[in-house]
Amino acid sequence: MNEKADKEFVKDICAQGTDFSQWYIDVVRKAELADYAPVRGCMVIRPYGFAIWENLQRALDDRIKASGHENAYFPLLIPESLLAKEAEHVEGFSPQVAWVTRGGDEDLEERLALRPTSEAIICSMYAKWIRSWRDLPVLINQWANVIRWEKVTRLFLRTTEFLWQEGHTAHRTEREAEEETLRVLDLYADFLHDVMAIPAFKGVKTEREKFAGAVRTYAVEALMPDGRALQAGTTHHLGQHFARVFDITYLEEDNQLHYVWQTSWGVSTRLMGGLIMVHGDDAGLKIPPRLAPIQAVVVPITFEKSKAEVGAAARELTTALQAAGVRVKLDDRDEYKPGWKFNEWELRGVPLRLELGPRDLAAGAVTAVRRDNRVKQQVPLAQVPAWVRAELEAIQRDMLAAATAYRDAHTRVATSRDDFYLLFQGRPGFVRAPWCGDGVCEDRIAEETGATIRFLPLATEAAAGEQCVGCEERAREWAYFAKAY
Amino acid sequence: MNEKADKEFVKDICAQGTDFSQWYIDVVRKAELADYAPVRGCMVIRPYGFAIWENLQRALDDRIKASGHENAYFPLLIPESLLAKEAEHVEGFSPQVAWVTRGGDEDLEERLALRPTSEAIICSMYAKWIRSWRDLPVLINQWANVIRWEKVTRLFLRTTEFLWQEGHTAHRTEREAEEETLRVLDLYADFLHDVMAIPAFKGVKTEREKFAGAVRTYAVEALMPDGRALQAGTTHHLGQHFARVFDITYLEEDNQLHYVWQTSWGVSTRLMGGLIMVHGDDAGLKIPPRLAPIQAVVVPITFEKSKAEVGAAARELTTALQAAGVRVKLDDRDEYKPGWKFNEWELRGVPLRLELGPRDLAAGAVTAVRRDNRVKQQVPLAQVPAWVRAELEAIQRDMLAAATAYRDAHTRVATSRDDFYLLFQGRPGFVRAPWCGDGVCEDRIAEETGATIRFLPLATEAAAGEQCVGCEERAREWAYFAKAY
16 A cells, blocks of 8 residues: 555545445445455454454453452353253344354254353352362452354444353342342443543333343443444343252251352443443544553654654653553554654554654754544653653543443433434434333334333332323333434 | 261372373363263363463463464354365364354355464454565464364363463564574473473474474473373464465565565463373373462461350451462361361462461460472461562472472483384383484384474574484484373
């Protein structure tokens, strides 16, 4: 590619306002986060995208471990008979399962599922491992790839293969299991908030939306700039459904055999999709500093005369930033012009750009440009490392504030059927509305408007005196509706 | 389980001298490193085993990144047509491939292989991504699960599914690719040496033993205490074989299209098997301190009278060790006796045990016992954190020294056919012997003795005046033979 083609490549991103879906795909591909694979619905996560995922994974894994969980690894392949044991579970997942029918030179006697989720295989092991109350709780998490045969796919948001973590825990009491389910829900919401700069609502799913095999499903739901909600993570209270079919019992202190109480919970590479959408703009990505593989890029502005001097100062600055613990990159490629580099690093969402030219150097300063709000200022060279560290914190804070302001501005209330249906002629974001509590009504609303109940508040909010926005019968409680990914 | 059954569980490990294979399986299962899964040949890596793997993975990943490589993720599923493109490659792997033939509710038009290795899928992407000399080198690594349909399996050492890293690089010149292949070979050998306390030989594979599709395969080979060699990692110079069939070209500065030169390289969860065998003894595991999830365990020896006091001192000691950066565990479980705990932590290979009883406390000291050599000494309480840190380094060093002494004592020379065949009536370890260079002779030796050429020295060692230990014709060079896992 020559430079002109390259420049156009960077610039050629569809505007969000023109076509948000196209903007999304352009950014994912042009920032080299991911690419389409030769198998339908599968993706390749490219090094830059994977570096963001690794930072995300590391930060989340630290929190999962700090809350007492251990990692393990269970097999990809699940015998059909095992997957079929829990009826609701298999019914929920079987349309999405990919099957191995041949291994080496032989046809298999029993088909093997590629895990769409691992409850079945993990329960079969817990039945062997758990014997006594002393073995409980079991608090295990796994990072793995899963396969779900999807009809419509979109890079990161819905792919045939994706990466995720899935926690699977077993407890002595229902209360302990419920506490675990809510503890991890908080963990997810805090992680989104603190690390990803994404404000998410916590809530409980309706029967229609819950996990296949769960007693109750909780979710964190975030709002995207196109007005759609994204389910960012779920935690499931599994009750004793799986324990009964997989026979996971333990000897209590009372010397009786009891079934365990279980939970499962997960987030996936789908979070990458949320990250891209929540923060991005027409110039490309904006990566929150805590996740950015490159937090600051140093771009020397060189002319023949001052090249050596500016180059040396840029290297020195880079070293000083590294020493201060900043993930910094020096972009001293000769073959690209500064303007091209500015575009590229903006596309890639690097939080801070530090320009260093002869005039900056003469002033003993750098020109710093924030990616999130484009604010530009000169910073004295000696102060740069400390300033960058503080500014990265400020960017993280400001990005969260901006996302929160957007989410709050797009969380509305509708109390009449007409208002509700009018709002959902568009994509208004979240709409808090009274609901009768009936799944049939919920289905009809979904069919007629495309909006689903994303969650019910954790503490049920009674809607006394209100009418359901679907059937206009007496409302039972407030629910949060949205069109969703 | 009652305490008696538990104690027997810990003790009931087959002696190495009685049946090494049974000892290995007992240790893997009783130390809760791994367990058999419901699918033949698959394993579950349990939390303790996975914690060791994570330490290993982190340390190796740091080195891979420090040497300029980036991580990425490529799909699990590979279309049959893609896998079949490189003839030698598919011929080598097809007997081991598991096939997906059905996805969701439909039979697939083309079978999809579960990756046995990722050259094919990665090359198909490199063909899209690589355009110009500016894009080179491409230095990508991936951590992933792979599937190879194995007839005979053994936990960690050979399983149908295993975890690994696979590096895949593309270069402008043959020389660059060769340098990369050797650089990573050094990286593997240093990693084994520095982190795993395993001395390994570096060498080049014969034609018979090389990777399907490679020009040349290098390997690190370690020696197990049963006299068998373990191939611990391989690096492959792929030449332009894959570039030609996948059409991976780039525009050189000379404005001509050229094929890239490629390498690939990997290590797997098999390393766990090596770790267990090289260092273990009849009491169980010995984990090198740099990999140990628990580097020191504090066991309070409590009697009714002194329980509170000893317990408080043990907690204080644990806190002090944590503050000193030691991965320490306090085992203050009431339901187990100290003797039982000693056995358990020995089985699990914790490098240092710190016993703290009333007599120790009265003396202002702890009794420290090293796992590797069982040396026991009293250490004044105030000195414990600094002493532990130094002692962990000493243990790491001494474990490497012990493994090196064993390896060197079991690396012999044979210069006559009789000596060679006599040695391989047993399992002598590595045998350095003159070889004619003929693959037919190599095959016959393998068939008759069970020994294969593990490697040829990196710098060919001419065997002038010697006879081949297989055919007694004129020898060309020295080769290292062993029976192998």
